Amino acid sequence: MNDEMVIPHPTGDETTAEALVSAYRAEDFLFSSPTRALLAGDWLDTRSPRGDQGEQALAELLEQGRRAGIANPRVVGALPFADDRHGRLLLPRRCTERSALTHWAAQQTEPALDAKARRVTPHPDRAGYCAGVEAALAEFRAGRLDKVVLARTLEVETDGALDPTLLLRRLLHRNPEAYVFATPLEARQSPAVFLGASPELMVRRIGRRVMVNPLAGSAARRRDPEEDRLAAAALLHSEKDLREHALVIDAVVAALRPFCSQLEVPEGPTLLSTGKLWHLSTELSGELIEPAPSSLAIARALHPTPAVCGHPNAAAFAAIRRLEPFERELFSGLVGWCDASGDGEWALSLRCAELRGEHLTLYAGAGLVEGSTPASEFAETGTKLGTMLAALGLDDSLGQASTTSSTPGTDA
Numbered sequence: 147m148n149d150e151m152v153i154p155h156p157t158g159d160e161t162t163a164e165a166l167v168s169a170y171r172a173e174d175f176l177f178s179s180p181t182r183a184l185l186a187g188d189w190l191d192t193r194s195p196r197g198d199q200g201e202q203a204l205a206e207l208l209e210q211g212r213r214a215g216i217a218n219p220r221v222v223g224a225l226p227f228a229d230d231r232h233g234r235l236l237l238p239r240r241c242t243e244r245s246a247l248t249h250w251a252a253q254q255t256e257p258a259l260d261a262k263a264r265r266v267t268p269h270p271d272r273a274g275y276c277a278g279v280e281a282a283l284a285e286f287r288a289g290r291l292d293k294v295v296l297a298r299t300l301e302v303e304t305d306g307a308l309d310p311t312l313l314l315r316r317l318l319h320r321n322p323e324a325y326v327f328a329t330p331l332e333a334r335q336s337p338a339v340f341l342g343a344s345p346e347l348m349v350r351r352i353g354r355r356v357m358v359n360p361l362a363g364s365a366a367r368r369r370d371p372e373e374d375r376l377a378a379a380a381l382l383h384s385e386k387d388l389r390e391h392a393l394v395i396d397a398v399v400a401a402l403r404p405f406c407s408q409l410e411v412p413e414g415p416t417l418l419s420t421g422k423l424w425h426l427s428t429e430l431s432g433e434l435i436e437p438a439p440s441s442l443a444i445a446r447a448l449h450p451t452p453a454v455c456g457h458p459n460a461a462a463f464a465a466i467r468r469l470e471p472f473e474r475e476l477f478s479g480l481v482g483w484c485d486a487s488g489d490g491e492w493a494l495s496l497r498c499a500e501l502r503g504e505h506l507t508l509y510a511g512a513g514l515v516e517g518s519t520p521a522s523e524f525a526e527t528g529t530k531l532g533t534m535l536a537a538l539g540l541d542d543s544l545g546q547a548s549t550t551s552s553t554p555g556t557d558a
């Protein structure tokens with residue numbers, strides 16, 4: 147035990163939703179899930195482990211927390227998509243948890259965000275992305291691959307640095323049921339923040355209960371309620387999307403089963419909606435064997451699922467490295483927390499952006515299987531980019547831009 151003052155980590159609803167969100171600063175970590183909200187900061191220590199060193203770094207940080215006198219220390223942060231890239235795990239002195247912000251977030255008035263985009267650049271551009279899809283389709287025909295998730299980025303230059311606290315509030319308001327997160331990045335000039343509103347839970351572990359909720363198969367939401375209902379119904383019966391979904395569930399169940407003494411696997415998927423998309427969703431829940439592995443150990447064992455990589459895993463990973471002309475870094479990695487008992491929640495880092503002053507990089511991917519077409523997958527990634535564009539107050543059709551656009555004044 148050292149002589150640092152350690153504030154006990156409050157839980158429950160001693161802190162109001164407003165107080166928790168107002169206390170967030172760009173240097174902090176915030177995680178809002180359908181079951182709880184967590185705000186952490188004032189770092190005792192931070193690590194930047196490679197993906198495959200995440201569990202080791204977690205163990206070291208938790209031990210450090212115990213030595214500092216924190217009864218049940220928590221580690222928060224993000225791990226990358228690829229094992230050879232670096233993530234960021236942080237050990238907080240200050241950590242506040244309360245019940246879910248869902249209800250509160252939906253009722254808030256949305257603060258204005260005066261973002262003006264000077265320049266928006268899709269990378270790869272439309273032609274480049276579509277060429278990647280064609281190359282993946284050729285691999286399906288050759289029998290080397292069943293599914294691959296191909297992603298792209300959107301580089302956005304704004305005129306003036308964006309305030310991450312406002313962006314976070316807007317993400318919460320627009321996506322009250324999502325896994326809304328903000329985690330600080332290492333930066334020479336502060337602040338640098340990785341933030342998003344992900345619909346996908348990788349794993350939640352509380353005691354011996356475990357829940358995993360893979361998503362795969364998507365359709366854009368429609369403005370017209372009747373058209374929207376029809377789009378959802380079509381997704382639920384789409385042979386291509388059901389095939390893509392089944393492939394993900396089979397792989398996740400196979401990876402999860404060894405950790406479980408009991409596992410419930412529903413017959414088929416249900417629909418999950420975000421503001422922008424419908425997804426096919428399967429909730430897997432089970433009881434863990436003893437001793438129960440930590441939430442991060444389970445997440446790491448499942449990662450990367452074919453929801454963000456593909457099948458077979460190694461061939462899909464190689465195709466991603468070959469076909470995506472950028473590094474995913476934290477996109478489609480893990481974001482969340484784990485405490486010393488192993489309890490925790492990890493979401494997949496989707497519908498997200500890296501924010502560095504006036505520069506943002508937005509990310510989105512789409513799962514390709516036989517029967518996918520370049521135009522529809524490009525459009526789907528564009529729709530997914532719309533989650534962040536709308537939170538930025540930008541025209542969300544910018545996600546569909548084929549090449550660079552200079553767009554003064556699109557602060558709708």
Ligand SMILES: C=C(O[C@@H]1C=C(C(=O)O)C=C[C@H]1O)C(=O)O
Nearest residue numbers: 362363364453496510511512513
């Ligand atoms: C890759 C993303 O989303 C993933 C891909 C999906 C799909 O292809 O249908 C659906 C949900 C996520 O698992 C993303 O949002 O960037």
